[in-house]
Amino acid sequence: MTTILSLPAITTAVSATAGDVYVIREPGPVNLTIQAKFVYGSGGTNTTAYVQTSLDDGATWIDIYAFQATTASLTRIVNLTSGTAVTSPATPTDGSLTANTAVNGIIGNRIRVKYVTTGTYGGTTTFAVNVQGARFDKLD
Numbered sequence: 001m002t003t004i005l006s007l008p009a010i011t012t013a014v015s016a017t018a019g020d021v022y023v024i025r026e027p028g029p030v031n032l033t034i035q036a037k038f039v040y041g042s043g044g045t046n047t048t049a050y051v052q053t054s055l056d057d058g059a060t061w062i063d064i065y066a067f068q069a070t071t072a073s074l075t076r077i078v079n080l081t082s083g084t085a086v087t088s089p090a091t092p093t094d095g096s097l098t099a100n101t102a103v104n105g106i107i108g109n110r111i112r113v114k115y116v117t118t119g120t121y122g123g124t125t126t127f128a129v130n131v132q133g134a135r136f137d138k139l140d
Contacts, residue, residue, distance in 0.1 A: 001035075001130045001131070001132040002022065002130065002131050002132070002136045003128055003129070003130050004019065004020065004022055004051075004111065004112065004113055004129050004130070004131050004136075005019045005020075005049065005113040005115065005127070005128060005129040006126075006127075006128045007115075007126060007127040007128070008126055009123045009124070009125065009126060010044065010047065010117055010121040010125045010126070010127060011120065011121060011122075011123050011125075012117075012120060013117055013118050013119060013120065014115065014116060014117045015116065016095050016114055016115075016116050017114065017115055017116070018052075018061075018112055018113070018114045019112055019113045019114070019115070020112065020138055020139070021058060021110055021111075021112045021138075021139040022110065022111050022112065022131075022136040022137065022138055022139065023109060023110055023136065023137050023138075023139050024107070024108075024109050024110065024111065024134045024135070024136060025134075025135045025136065025137055026134050026135055029081060029082045029083030030081070030082045030083075030107045030133065030134045031079065031080070031081045031082075031083070031133035031134065032064075032079070032080045032081070032107060032111070032131055032132075032133045032134060033077065033078070033079045033131070033132045033133050034051055034065055034077065034078050034079075034080065034129065034130070034131050035075065035076070035077045035129070035130045035131075035132075036049055036051075036065075036067035036075070036076050036077075036127075036128075036129050037074075037075045037127070037128050037129075037130075038067075038069035038073060038074045038075070038125075038126075038127045039073050039124075039125065039126045039127070040069070040071060040072050040073045040074075040121075040125055041121060041122035041123065041124030041125035041126075042121065042122030042124070042125070043119060043120050043121045043122045043125070044070075044071060044117065044118070044119040044120060044121030044122070044125060045070065045071070045117075045118040045119030046068065046069075046070050046116075046117065046118045046119065047068070047069050047070075047115065047116070047117045047118075047121075047127055048066065048067070048068045048099060048115065048116050048117075049066070049067045049068075049113050049114070049115040049127070049129055050063045050065070050066050050067075050094075050095050050097060050113065050114045050115070051063070051064055051065040051066075051067075051111065051112075051113055051129060051131075052064065052094070052111065052112050052113070052114055053106065053107050053108040053110060053111050054108045054109070054110040054111075055106075055108040055109075056108075057109070057110065058110050058139075060092070060094075061094050061112070061114070062092040062093070062094065062103075062106060062108070063092075063093045063094065063095065063096070063097035063103065064080060064097075064102060064103045064104075064106060064107065065078055065080065065097070065101075065102040065103070066097035066098060066099050066100060066101055066102075067099075067100065067129070068099035068100055069127075076100065078102045079133075080102060080103075080104050080105075080107060081104065081105070081107070082105065082106065082107035084104050084105035085105065086104070086105035086106060090103055090105075090106060094114070095114050095116070110139070111131065111136070113129050115127070
């Protein structure tokens with residue numbers, strides 16, 4: 001499992017911020033199991049994370065999973081695969097996919113998390129996104 005985002009303490013509101021970029025080092029169809037884990041401490045209003053991929057080496061980012069938590073601890077897991085046929089055109093979004101939904105079948109060669117928080121959470125509020133199923137390298 002690879003941790004692609006780890007916020008050890010959310011203590012202030014954060015405008016749309018992109019985390020580190022990871023490059024998928026596997027040819028062919030890729031499977032991604034994504035675990036988003038929000039541990040609530042106190043305060044705050046809303047935390048939303050968009051797991052994103054890119055089909056053009058990072059020039060354009062596409063939401064493939066939107067996780068949202070408010071004022072209770074929450075863990076969600078989804079599994080996506082690029083081996084799934086997508087015959088209906090998808091409209092790419094960047095930081096605006098409907099909360100707690102996913103887009104299956106579209107996985108490029110890069111992945112990252114863009115996140116937004118509102119309100120002021122207590123120092124014990126944490127958030128992490130882990131991914132498994134492909135070999136990643138952090139892009140420097």
